[in-house]
Amino acid sequence: MPQGLIDRLTSQLAAQGLKDAKGEAIAILKARGHLDDSGKLTNEGLARQAMGADGRAKDRAAKLSGRKPSEYNYSAKTNRATLMKRR
Numbered sequence: 001m002p003q004g005l006i007d008r009l010t011s012q013l014a015a016q017g018l019k020d021a022k023g024e025a026i027a028i029l030k031a032r033g034h035l036d037d038s039g040k041l042t043n044e045g046l047a048r049q050a051m052g053a054d055g056r057a058k059d060r061a062a063k064l065s066g067r068k069p070s071e072y073n074y075s076a077k078t079n080r081a082t083l084m085k086r087r
Contacts, residue, residue, distance in 0.1 A: 004036060005049045057081040
């Protein structure tokens with residue numbers, strides 16, 4: 001099962017040295033509209049969570065470039081999606 005949005009973002013923020021990583025993660029997800037005021041995932045949050053880390057990375061890259069998410073490869077090591085090389 002993919003790691004939940006809150007846990008994933010919390011671990012990323014903690015790795016950056018944030019002391020209240022979970023509180024900050026919740027605030028970020030609320031600001032993005034992925035959590036409601038009671039801390040439950042919204043429909044958008046559920047959709048993002050269902051994507052998994054690789055799907056979210058590809059989606060971010062595609063939105064920035066205007067390309068399709070299927071044109072990207074995901075690196076779990078860097079949590080980034082890079083454009084596939086054409087042959």
